[in-house]
Amino acid sequence: MGLLLFFSISLFIIWVASLCKIYFASSSQRNDVFVTDAFSKRTVLLIIAHPDDESMFFTPTISYLNARGHNLYLLCLSVGNADGMGNIRKDELYRACAVLKVNLQQVKVLDHPDLQDGFGQVWNHNLLADIIEEEVSSHGIDLIITFDSYGVSGHCNHRDVHYGVCKFMYDSPQRNVEAWELVSINKLRKYSGPLDIWSSKLCAMCYRRQMMHYILNEDPKKSFLAMAQHSSQWVWFRKLFVQFSSYTYVNSLRKIK
Numbered sequence: 001m002g003l004l005l006f007f008s009i010s011l012f013i014i015w016v017a018s019l020c021k022i023y024f025a026s027s028s029q030r031n032d033v034f035v036t037d038a039f040s041k042r043t044v045l046l047i048i049a050h051p052d053d054e055s056m057f058f059t060p061t062i063s064y065l066n067a068r069g070h071n072l073y074l075l076c077l078s079v080g081n082a083d084g085m086g087n088i089r090k091d092e093l094y095r096a097c098a099v100l101k102v103n104l105q106q107v108k109v110l111d112h113p114d115l116q117d118g119f120g121q122v123w124n125h126n127l128l129a130d131i132i133e134e135e136v137s138s139h140g141i142d143l144i145i146t147f148d149s150y151g152v153s154g155h156c157n158h159r160d161v162h163y164g165v166c167k168f169m170y171d172s173p174q175r176n177v178e179a180w181e182l183v184s185i186n187k188l189r190k191y192s193g194p195l196d197i198w199s200s201k202l203c204a205m206c207y208r209r210q211m212m213h214y215i216l217n218e219d220p221k222k223s224f225l226a227m228a229q230h231s232s233q234w235v236w237f238r239k240l241f242v243q244f245s246s247y248t249y250v251n252s253l254r255k256i257k
Contacts, residue, residue, distance in 0.1 A: 032068045033213040033215070034065075034068075034070065034143060034213075035068075041068075041069050041070050041071065042065075042070045042071070042142055042143045043070070043071045043073070043139060043140050043141050043142050043143065044065055044070050044071065044072045044073065044141070044142075044143045044144075044145060045073045045074075045075060045132075045135055045136065045139070045141040045143070045144050045145070046058060046061070046062065046072065046073070046074045046075070046144075046145045046146070047075045047077065047132065047144060047145070047146040047161055047164075047165060048074070048075070048076050048077070048146070048147075048161070049076070049077055049078060049117075049147070049151075049155070049157040049158050049160075049161050050076065050078055050080040050089075050117055050157065051076055051079065051080045051089040051090060051092055051093035051096075051109070051230065052080070052089070052092070052093070052096070052227065052230045052233050053076070053158070054074060054076075054093070054096060054097070054100065054102075054226070055096050055100070055223060055226040055227040055229070055230060055242075056227060056238070056241065056242065056245070056247065057147075057152055057182060057247045057251075058145070058182065058247075058251065059100065059217055059220075059222055059223040059226060059247075059248065060215045060216060060217035060218075060247070060248075060249065060250055060251040061145060061182070061215055061251045061253065062100050062102065063100070063217055063218055063219055063222060064215045064216075064217075064218070064251075066100070066101050066102070067218065070143075071106075072102055072103070072106065073106045073107075073108070073135070073139055073141065074097060074102055074106065074107045074108070075108050075110075075131075075132075075135055076093060076107070076108070076109045076110065077110050077112075077115050077123070077128070077131070077157075077161060078109075078110060078111070078112075078115050078116060078117045078157065079109055079110075079111045079117070080117045081111070081116060081117055082116075082117040082118045085232050086111060086117075088232050089230070089232060089233070090109050090111075092229050092230040092231060092232060092233075093107070093109060093230075094107060095229040096226040096227070096229040096230060097226075098229075099222060099225050099226040099229055100222060100226050106139075108135070110131070112127075112131075114127060115127070115128075117157060118157075119155065119156060120156075121156070121157065122156065122160065123156075123157060123160035123161070123164070125160065125163045125164050125166075125167045126167065127164075128160065128161065128163075128164025128165075128167065128168075129164050129165075129167035129168040129171055131164075132144070132164060132165060132168040133168055133171075133172065136168070136172075136175065136177060141177060142176060142177055142178065143177070143178050143179075143180070144165055144168075144177060144178070144179040144180070145179075145180045145181075145182070145253065146161050146162055146165050146179070146180075146181060146182070147159070147161055147162045147181060147182055147184075148162055148181035148182060148183055148184050148254065149162050149163070149181075150184035151184065152182065152184050152247070162181060165179050165181075165256065166179075166256065169256060178255065179255070179256040180213075180253040180254065180255055180256060181253065181254050181255075181256050182247075182251055182252070182253060183203075183212075183252040183253065183254050185199075185246065185252070189246055190245060190246055190247075191244045191245065191246070192244075192246055193243070193244045193245070193246060193248070193249060194220075194246075194249040194250075195246075196246030196249065196250055197214070197216060197246075197249060197250045200214040200246070200250045200252045201214050203252060204252060207254070211254060211255045212252060212253065212254045212255070213252070213253050214250055214251070214252045214253075215250065215251045215252075215253065216249065216250050217248060217249050217250065217251075220248055220249055223242055223248040224242055224243075224248075227242050
């Protein structure tokens with residue numbers, strides 16, 4: 001009993017310390033990791049697979065980019081119509097983007113017949129690369145952010161988005177565009193809430209600074225408020241996910257070579 005009490009108190013102290021670190025993130029993230037000698041403010045394209053991906057996984061990155069004045073575009077490659085609620089979910093995405101302060105005129109949601117939501121739906125990487133090429137050309141994009149090859153949850157649509165970006169990068173080596181991926185982590189870290197900020201920081205330190213960044217969510221409440229706009233998806237297990245998911249509190253981004 002004494003050991004359990006000691007462990008519980010220690011965990012509580014670390015949890016509180018982690019939250020304090022996050023809420024004072026503005027002072028520890030003064031340097032803008034995406035500004036280089038060649039660029040000042042970037043024109044960023046965040047590419048997701050489904051409505052609610054932005055709120056469940058990418059809110060630290062979105063808040064970070066907005067706070068530093070980067071020009072953010074969001075491309076959602078499906079309306080999430082697996083359960084026949086595509087129109088509802090599309091509207092929910094726009095409401096969530098309003099909470100996240102993403103310019104709604106710079107949010108694009110596709111409903112392509114070959115890009116439908118579902119675990120059995122395989123997306124053509126050449127088609128994805130062509131769509132990305134059009135967005136990059138239309139908006140002068142110089143920075144792309146998306147999922148890694150596992151896609152956080154292993155969802156095939158998330159993974160296809162990653163490979164579509166890789167195909168675009170391979171086919172367009174002459175373009176001055178960087179691509180970064182959201183690093184998937186093991187389940188222990190994934191559901192450790194704010195505690196994962198320490199593991200994320202350590203992992204980023206093990207990489208060269210130019211290859212991985214860890215980004216703290218300076219306002220975790222926005223993750224809850226944004227995800228709550230997805231009313232059709234706001235069921236009990238997603239409420240728990242947002243509470244305990246490390247992606248609510250920190251994003252680790254790795255450069256796609």
